[in-house]
Amino acid sequence: xKKRFSLSRSFRGFVGKEFLHIFRDRRTAAILFGMPVxxxxxxxxxxxxxxxxxxxxxxxxxxxSVSEAVTDELLxxxxxxxxxxxxxxxxxxxxxxxxxxxxxxVFEPGFGDRLEKDGKAELQIITDGSDPNVSRIITGxxxxxxxxxxxxxxxxxxxxxxxxxxxxxxxxxALKSVYLFVPGLMxxxxxxxxxxxxxxxxxxxxxxxxxxxLLVSQLKPMQIIVGKxxxxxxxxxxxxxxxxxxxxxxxxxxxxxxxxxxxxxxLLFIMTALSLGIFISTMTGSQQVAMMISLGGLxxxxxxxxxxxxxxxxxxxxxxxxxxxxxARWYLxxxxxxxxxxxxxxxxxxxxxxxxxxxxxxxxxxxRKFRERLD
Amino acid sequence: MRPAIRIAGxxxxxxxxxxxxxxxxxxxxxxxxxxxxxxxxxxTTLIRILCTLLxxxxxxxxxxxxxSAAEYRSIRSRIGYMPGRFxxxxxxxxxxxxxxxxxxxxxxxxxxxxxxxxIYSQLEPFRTRRAGRLxxxxxxxLALSCALVHRPDLLLLDEPTTGVDAVSRKEFWEMLARxxxxxxxxxxxxxxxxxxTRCDRVAFLQEGRLLAVDTPEGVTALFRAPLLxxxxxxxxxxxxxxxAFPHARSAYAFGSSVHYxxxxxxxxxxxxxxxxxxxxxxxxSVAPVKPGIEDTFMALMQEKGGCDE
Numbered sequence: 001x002k003k004r005f006s007l008s009r010s011f012r013g014f015v016g017k018e019f020l021h022i023f024r025d026r027r028t029a030a031i032l033f034g035m036p037v038x039x040x041x042x043x044x045x046x047x048x049x050x051x052x053x054x055x056x057x058x059x060x061x062x063x064x065s066v067s068e069a070v071t072d073e074l075l076x077x078x079x080x081x082x083x084x085x086x087x088x089x090x091x092x093x094x095x096x097x098x099x100x101x102x103x104x105x106v107f108e109p110g111f112g113d114r115l116e117k118d119g120k121a122e123l124q125i126i127t128d129g130s131d132p133n134v135s136r137i138i139t140g141x142x143x144x145x146x147x148x149x150x151x152x153x154x155x156x157x158x159x160x161x162x163x164x165x166x167x168x169x170x171x172x173x174a175l176k177s178v179y180l181f182v183p184g185l186m187x188x189x190x191x192x193x194x195x196x197x198x199x200x201x202x203x204x205x206x207x208x209x210x211x212x213x214l215l216v217s218q219l220k221p222m223q224i225i226v227g228k229x230x231x232x233x234x235x236x237x238x239x240x241x242x243x244x245x246x247x248x249x250x251x252x253x254x255x256x257x258x259x260x261x262x263x264x265x266x267l268l269f270i271m272t273a274l275s276l277g278i279f280i281s282t283m284t285g286s287q288q289v290a291m292m293i294s295l296g297g298l299x300x301x302x303x304x305x306x307x308x309x310x311x312x313x314x315x316x317x318x319x320x321x322x323x324x325x326x327x328a329r330w331y332l333x334x335x336x337x338x339x340x341x342x343x344x345x346x347x348x349x350x351x352x353x354x355x356x357x358x359x360x361x362x363x364x365x366x367x368r369k370f371r372e373r374l375d
Numbered sequence: 376m377r378p379a380i381r382i383a384g385x386x387x388x389x390x391x392x393x394x395x396x397x398x399x400x401x402x403x404x405x406x407x408x409x410x411x412x413x414x415x416x417x418x419t420t421l422i423r424i425l426c427t428l429l430x431x432x433x434x435x436x437x438x439x440x441x442x443s444a445a446e447y448r449s450i451r452s453r454i455g456y457m458p459g460r461f462x463x464x465x466x467x468x469x470x471x472x473x474x475x476x477x478x479x480x481x482x483x484x485x486x487x488x489x490x491x492x493x494i495y496s497q498l499e500p501f502r503t504r505r506a507g508r509l510x511x512x513x514x515x516x517l518a519l520s521c522a523l524v525h526r527p528d529l530l531l532l533d534e535p536t537t538g539v540d541a542v543s544r545k546e547f548w549e550m551l552a553r554x555x556x557x558x559x560x561x562x563x564x565x566x567x568x569x570x571x572t573r574c575d576r577v578a579f580l581q582e583g584r585l586l587a588v589d590t591p592e593g594v595t596a597l598f599r600a601p602l603l604x605x606x607x608x609x610x611x612x613x614x615x616x617x618x619a620f621p622h623a624r625s626a627y628a629f630g631s632s633v634h635y636x637x638x639x640x641x642x643x644x645x646x647x648x649x650x651x652x653x654x655x656x657x658x659x660s661v662a663p664v665k666p667g668i669e670d671t672f673m674a675l676m677q678e679k680g681g682c683d684e
Contacts, residue, residue, distance in 0.1 A: 013478025017467070024466045209462035213521075216426055216451045217479040372447075373428050 010218050014227040021201065022231060032197070036189045036239045037246060043181040044251050054138055055083035057095055057104040066112030070123070073149040074105075079141065089124075096128055103127050103138050115150075182247045183335035184308030186240060186266070187328035191273050191302045193236050196294040198277030202228055203290040206281075221370050229274050236270040237263075256342030262335065265352065269331040272355050275362035276327070282369040302328040330354045377440055379404045379529050379560040380425060385434035387420055394420040395583045397434070402562055402576075407555045409574030410564040411672065416580040418564035419459055422533045425562070426456045439528055452480075455527035459534050461518040465507030469498050472506050473520055480525035490557065491520045494550055512543025519550065530554065532563040536570065548573045568669040577668075579675050586675045591668050598671040600624055601642045604664040606632040607656040616654045620647070627673050632660075634670060 023029050056074065060067050074080050083101055086092055092104045106124040108114070115121040125142050127135040205211040214224055240263065247253040255262060280293050303309060305319060306328035312320055323329045330351040337343035345352070380402035387395040395417045402408045412418050423429040424436055427447035436443040438450045463472050473495070477484045488495075494516050501509065506517060515535055522530060532551075536544045548570065551561055555575075563574070571577045571591050578588040587594050605626075607613040610633065617626035617635050624636040635647065644661040651659055 010479045010481050013475060017464070017471075017475045020467055020471060021464070208465070209458040209460045210464060212423075212426075212428055212458045213456060213462050213476070214479065215428060216454065216456045217476075218452060218481045219479050373430060 011223045011227060014219060014223065015230050018201070018227060018231040022235070028197075032193060032235055033239075033242075035192070036185075036243050039185055039189065040182070040243055040246050041250075043185055044247075052079065054080045054102045055100065056080040057084040057086055057092060057101050058082065059086045059089055059092060059104060059106045061089075061109045062107045062111035062113075064110070064112035066115055067107040069153075070107075070146055070149060074142065074145055077145050079145075092126060096126075101128070102134070103142065105142065179253055179340060180336075181308075182243065182251075182253050183332050183339060184303075184306070184328075186243050186335055187269070187306060187308065187331045188299070188302055189239055189243065190236050190266070190270055190331075191276075191298055191328055192294075193239060194232055194270050194273030195277035195280065195298050196291065197232050197235075198228055198274055199280040199290040199294050200287050201232075202278065202281035203285060203287045206285040207287055215372060221372050222367070225278055225366070225370060229278065232274060232277075233267075233270055236273075237267065240266045240270075253339065255339045257338035257344065261345055261348075262338045265331070265334045265338070265348070265355075268352065268355050268359070269327065269334075272327045272331075272359045272362070275359050275366060278366040279362045279369075282366050301326050305329070307332050327355060327358055377404065378402055378437075379406070379439055380408075380562065381437040382421075382425075383435050385421075385424060385431040385436055387417075387424065387429065387432050393583050395424075395431075398583075398585055400578060400585060400588060402560065404560050405555065405558055406560055407551060407573075407575045408560075408562045409571050409577040410562065410580060411566075411568060411571050411577050412564070412580035413566055413676070415582075417583040418566075418580055419533055421580070422456075422531050422562070422564060426454055426531050427451055452525075453528050455522035455525070455530045457518050457522040457530070457532045457535055459537070461514040463506040463514060463518055463521065466505060468503050468505055469509070469517055470502045472517060473524060476521040477524045482525045484524060487524055487526045490526055490554075491523050493553060494523070495520045510543075511539045512546070515539050515543060515547060516550075519547075523554070528560065530559055530561045530563075532561065534564050534566065536565055536567060544570070568672045571668050571672070579672060581676060587671070594671050595666060595668045598666040598674055600636045600638070600674070601640070602664050602666045602670060603635045603637075603642065603644060603647060603661055604629070604632045605635050605647065605651070605659070605661050607651065607660075608658040609656060613651070613656055616651060616656065617647075620650055625674065625677055629669070634664065634673070636670070636674065 021028075022032065058071050058074075060071065075082055080103075084095055086095065086104075089106050092101070092106075095101045095104070104126040106126070108122040108124075111121045111123070123146060125139050127138050129135055202211075205214065215221075219227070244255065244259075244262070248255060276298065277294070280290050284290050284293070301322070305312075305315070305323040306326050307323070308328070312323050312329065315323065334348050334351050337348055378401045380400070382398050382400040385395055385398045386393075398421065410418050410421065420429065424431050424443060425438055427438075427443050427450050430444055439453050441447075441449045443450060464475070467475065473484055477487075484491075498513060498516055498520070501513065506514065509517065519532075519535065522532070536547055539547070544567075551563065552573070555561060565571075571594070574591065576588065576590050577594060579586045579594070587597060589597070605613065605617065610628065613633055614626050614628065617623055617633065622638045622642070624638045626633055626635045628634075644663060648659055648661045651661075
């Protein structure tokens with residue numbers, strides 16, 4: 001009994017030392033706690049896919065009540081700012097070249113009449129193709145506003161039928177990109193903090209020679225591993241909570257599903273990332289290599305292949321297959337489903353199981369590879 | 376009394392490199408034992424086998440009466456190990472380092488303060504300084520305190536004086552002598568031959584083979600060839616010319632002069648002086664000199680080590 005007590009004392013001392021490391025190095029502490037906040041604010045404010053203050057030129061060759069009403073409707077939506085009313089379509093191109101415009105629309109002559117008579121009229125939307133993403137979003141949004149308006153004007157729907165509306169409006173209605181970024185960001189930060197930091201902190205002990213002394217000490221290998229993991233587990237959990245809080249308080253991102261489920265799934269994902277970090281550190285003895293593997297081998301795939309930025313469905317098949325082994329891909333599905341769709345566990349057990357299996361395999365492999373002696 | 380360390384036929388290879396070949400060695404309890412050898416001689420490998428971090432490919436090592444392979448846990452709790460680089464946490468303070476190593480060895484600084492007071496008291500003024508900002512000598516003292524904090528029966532020190540200034544080296548050996556008086560067996564490796572005289576017994580390791588195991592006096596007595604201390608204005612050319620002398624056994628720089636050993640049983644200083652004068656060397660002085668332990672090591676190093684012989 002006494003022995004067990006004393007062993008736990010050395011274990012507690014070990015965990016305490018890990019916390020000292022984390023808080024002693026101000027840069028590390030700043031990265032650990034500042035990064036989630038900064039990244040969230042960056043993604044939330046700066047890197048937006050949504051559109052704001054689109055500079056719009058209206059070239060109305062028709063000047064009838066319909067074309068003017070459509071223009072008013074666009075300008076009153078709050079998204080567009082009138083940036084000129086050129087008389088002829090030929091005057092539009094120079095405006096784009098000067099950068100004075102994001103978008104121009106041209107009503108064909110007799111727009112209103114043709115719409116009344118033929119049920120069909122042409123409205124040209126011109127955007128700056130050098131920024132295809134923004135361009136597509138603006139086009140789609142304009143088409144939607146116009147379509148909505150014409151649909152409302154003739155409740156029977158006969159009037160709006162003639163206007164082609166591009167089916168791009170599958171975006172979330174308010175075009176809030178932050179909704180999509182928050183889950184991805186959670187995956188990214190947890191991956192970074194958990195895998196990168198654990199793998200570096202273990203390899204640092206190997207590099208400095210302190211691992212030799214630890215191995216000779218009373219600590220069991222399992223205690224060394226767990227002692228390394230506990231602090232980052234707690235930190236990652238704090239990060240999850242702060243991301244969800246900022247997302248909801250600053251950006252109004254809802255969590256429609258169960259908060260408890262979200263936290264439990266996040267804890268599971270943290271475990272997966274931590275076991276990845278341990279696994280990396282059993283493969284190498286150098287901090288540099290561990291960092292390279294964590295950044296190149298984990299971070300990039302997490303950003304590019306998890307569905308964070310590019311949807312998995314639109315990837316080529318080989319990349320889709322690779323994306324299956326990326327833990328963040330499954331976590332992302334889970335978080336998006338819980339936060340945005342309010343899904344319950346009954347819809348997510350498959351993804352959860354994938355993460356559980358991944359964690360078990362990685363931990364098993366690490367414990368097998370972690371030696372009580374030097375190689 | 377049972378020896379603290381008994382090594383029988385220990386061999387170890389890393390891939391194709393033979394690090395140790397058939398080492399037999401025994402260290403008595405309470406002894407201050409020196410393991411002398413150049414870099415790559417196998418000192419670190421041997422010490423790692425003794426502190427159970429490496430398994431020998433062949434042979435058997437017994438530490439404090441326990442088998443290094445089967446009973447490694449019993450060994451680990453009874454030894455103090457100081458790896459080659461001072462393995463301290465550089466971002467932690469002096470005190471935090473000591474406390475940490477005390478807790479992971481299941482003890483507290485207070486319990487064994489008696490033992491380390493002598494060493495640690497010199498560090499107390501810098502208690503809150505980070506270990507990374509200490510000088511080499513102070514790091515060495517802290518690392519020794521950390522290795523001692525759980526009152527081990529056996530200390531295994533891997534090159535503790537490498538990269539440390541001369542004064543600190545001298546102080547360090549004085550500390551080891553005091554620890555020995557407290558009954559702790561100490562095995563210390565070093566590449567500095569002059570440190571051999573501070574040990575009770577030394578072993579000379581070269582390319583994985585033990586070339587001599589004896590007291591410092593015994594090792595010195597191994598050197599029987601006549602020895603001359605020679606100096607001249609052009610030291611480098613002096614060595615070249617001496618080595619070219621037909622009866623030369625060896626010639627090597629030794630402090631400010633050159634030590635010359637002859638192959639014959641008798642050699643006169645006048646003969647060598649005449650030879651060097653004929654080669655045009657000036658400001659010559661040639662005098663017989665009593666061989667020291669370093670001369671023996673230099674001579675031993677001429678003998679080829681390696682496992683294949």
